[in-house]
Amino acid sequence: MSEGKKRDNNPQGQQQESKTISVRAFFETTPPGVLVSVKGFPRSRSSFAPPSIHSMQNLDQYVLPDIELHCPTEKNCGGIRTYSAHTEFSLDQGQDLFAFIEYRCRNCGESIKIFAIQAALPHGRDVASACKFGERPSFGPPLPSKLIDLLRPEWEYFQKGRRAENQGLGIGAFSYYRRVIESQKGVILEEIIKAAEKLNADPHLIAELSRAKSETQFTKALEGVKSSLPSQLMIAGANPLLLLHDALSEGMHKESDEECLKKAGDIRVIMAELAERLAQVLKEDQELKAAVSRLQKLRQQRGNG
Ligand SMILES: [Zn+2]
Structure with a gap:
């Protein structure tokens, strides 16, 4: 089922993919210019009643997940490494946002990946439609x-x-x-x-x-x-x-x-x-x-x- 297709204001010229993917799959494997349905973008802290005890599971709802990308830093990495988000991002129901999101390699701390995205979450739904405008360095595994x-x-x-x-x-x-x-x-x-x-x-x-x-x-x-x-x-x-x-x-x-x-x-x-x-x-x-x-x-x- 496609939640994304229900959106009225889809930017023109974008291909629509129908299956729902995770936030991690969105950043790791979705090329720019493709509109996808994404589940699990962090929600803003104010959208939740503060839990009495902050378990790790609760905290996970507020932060972007770690992702795996090829790190080009030859000296220390030069392969697939874990990247963590250095930008806070949250998406609540009824929001349609543009954002630059910075991820950094956790191993060398040097290599930076920047995504430019749009994400919208309709009222009453838990699946957003999202699209990357671009990313630097460019999408995909590096050419040898x-x-x-x-x-x-x-x-x-x-x-x-x-x-x-x-x-x-x-x-x-x-x-x-x-x-x-x-x-x-x-x-x-x-x-x-x-x-x-x-x-x-x-x-x-x-x-x-x-x-x-x-x-x-x-x-x-x-x-x-x-x-x-x-x-x-x-x-x-x-x-x-x-x-x-x-x-x-x-x-x-x-x-x-x-x-x-x-x-x-x-x-x-x-x-x-x-x-x-x-x-x-x-x-x-x-x-x-x-x-x-x-x-x-x-x-x-x-x-x-
Ligand atoms: Zn690295």
């Missing part, structure tokens, strides 16, 4: 740093694609991602060639990849790559270049916004995984070289001694 390295000159456009994807704008997200990959195809193929060479791949593959680099269009370029990639670069048993080729061809002229959104999501996931694997292969090579050189030195020292 290896992907930033791979797409750096066009990174801003990739992030815009991510923003469009978060808001359910499939054609927009698809167009941004395709533009970035097309313009960075030389770098992407060059990194794959480097990795393939380290992995002693079939010389035919290297030759095909080198030829592909000179093609102007990425999808066309990939059609010339017939040899399979080394297993270390395969993603769930599939060739990421073929996956990207299939996701990038066709596209927005023929397909619905929803289909483009799915493809955009697939493109992002494959690119992120490919970037991680390339970095892993090239790093392993550096580690291996360092280890071999250390052992060779040791051998020489023993030989001399």
Whole structure:
């Protein structure tokens, strides 16, 4: 049942999701621009008769819950951590509020997340309708740093694609991602060639990849790559270049916004995984070289001694 749908003054252009979610799910997993039904926003202290003994359960009704988010502070966190609200917020029946809400990582105390929200609770109801206008840093798990390295000159456009994807704008997200990959195809193929060479791949593959680099269009370029990639670069048993080729061809002229959104999501996931694997292969090579050189030195020292 949707309480949110009953609201008259829904801001225009927002998608309505019908199931009721918790306050925690609202902050953690709801992208901006989506109107949702939320149960459990704190109520103001004055809305309650003061309890004779303040149990923890009673206090919980007045404060925003802790949430879990990715904390980007590399030194101390760099993973999912608990964040606590540093803004007081309450919503009573009959109220329709706009608010900026600050959450802070409890582990490092440094990382701050700010949400801009609207929430309304009709008279006689316990489910609010709520919407995020935005959040900083932006919604969703962070894109891997290896992907930033791979797409750096066009990174801003990739992030815009991510923003469009978060808001359910499939054609927009698809167009941004395709533009970035097309313009960075030389770098992407060059990194794959480097990795393939380290992995002693079939010389035919290297030759095909080198030829592909000179093609102007990425999808066309990939059609010339017939040899399979080394297993270390395969993603769930599939060739990421073929996956990207299939996701990038066709596209927005023929397909619905929803289909483009799915493809955009697939493109992002494959690119992120490919970037991680390339970095892993090239790093392993550096580690291996360092280890071999250390052992060779040791051998020489023993030989001399
Ligand atoms: Zn932290």
